[in-house]
Amino acid sequence: MSTHLDGNVLGGELGELFTADVTAATGQCASCGAVSAIAQTLVYTHAPGLVARCPSCTGVMLRLVRGPGRAWLDLRGITCLQLTPPGQP
Amino acid sequence: MAGAAVLGRLTWRAGTVASVRDETATARTIALKIPSWPGHRSGQHVDVRLTAADGYSAQRSYSIASAWAGDQVELTVQRLPDGEVSPYLAQVLAAGDPLELRGPIGGWFVWEPAPAPVLLVAGGSGLVPLMAMIRTRAAAGAQAPFRLVYSVRGPGDALYAEELAERQRRGDGLHVAYVYTRTTPAGWPVPPGRIGAGVLTAPGWTPERRPAVFVCGPTGFVEAAADLLVSGGHDPRAIKTERFGPSGGQS
Numbered sequence: 001m002s003t004h005l006d007g008n009v010l011g012g013e014l015g016e017l018f019t020a021d022v023t024a025a026t027g028q029c030a031s032c033g034a035v036s037a038i039a040q041t042l043v044y045t046h047a048p049g050l051v052a053r054c055p056s057c058t059g060v061m062l063r064l065v066r067g068p069g070r071a072w073l074d075l076r077g078i079t080c081l082q083l084t085p086p087g088q089p
Numbered sequence: 090m091a092g093a094a095v096l097g098r099l100t101w102r103a104g105t106v107a108s109v110r111d112e113t114a115t116a117r118t119i120a121l122k123i124p125s126w127p128g129h130r131s132g133q134h135v136d137v138r139l140t141a142a143d144g145y146s147a148q149r150s151y152s153i154a155s156a157w158a159g160d161q162v163e164l165t166v167q168r169l170p171d172g173e174v175s176p177y178l179a180q181v182l183a184a185g186d187p188l189e190l191r192g193p194i195g196g197w198f199v200w201e202p203a204p205a206p207v208l209l210v211a212g213g214s215g216l217v218p219l220m221a222m223i224r225t226r227a228a229a230g231a232q233a234p235f236r237l238v239y240s241v242r243g244p245g246d247a248l249y250a251e252e253l254a255e256r257q258r259r260g261d262g263l264h265v266a267y268v269y270t271r272t273t274p275a276g277w278p279v280p281p282g283r284i285g286a287g288v289l290t291a292p293g294w295t296p297e298r299r300p301a302v303f304v305c306g307p308t309g310f311v312e313a314a315a316d317l318l319v320s321g322g323h324d325p326r327a328i329k330t331e332r333f334g335p336s337g338g339q340s
């Protein structure tokens with residue numbers, strides 16, 4: 001049985017931090033160069049935080065950990081994020 | 090954006106249960122009244138947070154089942170035997186109870202009324218966000234042809250069966266095909282089994298028609314269905330998927 005979900009599940013946590021919807025953004029994997037919607041990353045929730053991996057090479061693209069009153073966001077696995085600013089179609 | 094643009098950051102909101110109704114023996118729809126709800130797009134979800142008296146809290150994601158209509162939002166919750174959150178939502182929660190939630194969430198797995206044909210592929214309670222698309226299509230008077238392929242264990246597990254039958258009877262372009270994985274209705278032409286390539290195509294529903302495709306269900310189902318669609322000739326870029334599971338999604 002697979003143990004991962006996908007990047008759609010990141011929407012709530014990231015939506016508390018950013019006004020743009022990061023799950024609809026596309027990101028380029030720093031490991032393999034593949035470009036995918038963050039919603040399509042493979043997300044593992046059995047960890048102290050959320051880990052999103054590239055759907056092409058499974059390299060780690062994003063890690064998010066929440067603590068009381070703060071959040072740690074590691075994006076070193078994404079070379080570039082293409083976002084739609086909020087309010088744009 | 091259908092007026093539902095969310096310009097601020099998400100925050101937790103307090104909703105109130107307006108009513109509950111059973112959909113199957115193990116699934117219940119919860120109608121919530123949420124003051125100043127900004128509206129939502131079909132396919133979006135909310136996060137629900139339960140907090141115990143000692144401060145322990147648990148949160149899960151649940152898809153919105155209803156089309157946007159004022160400050161009322163409907164969730165359909167499948168009760169999981171070992172679930173930490175779903176048994177409370179599907180068995181204990183009653184009209185008048187408060188519920189803490191965050192949303193609407195997600196701008197990728199969404200359908201906006203448009204003329205292009207839409208193929209929906211649901212496994213179990215993965216039907217919920219796709220039902221919001223079917224209801225939004227009806228509410229908007231959209232003419233886009235819709236085809237739903239719905240995989241369930243048996244007839245008693247099918248969500249919204251009467252509503253889907255009624256919508257199909259209207260003959261306005263919605264077609265529904267069922268796949269039964271454990272037990273079939275009497276006289277069903279094929280034995281129970283997993284979703285296959287055959288049911289994903291139908292007259293007028295070939296990849297050449299370039300439908301937008303939405304697949305939602307448990308992780309294994311979603312990946313099997315997406316593989317079948319891609320090997321059947323659908324453009325991977327036209328396929329949007331949403332996985333849920335007992336770990337951090339709907340449980």
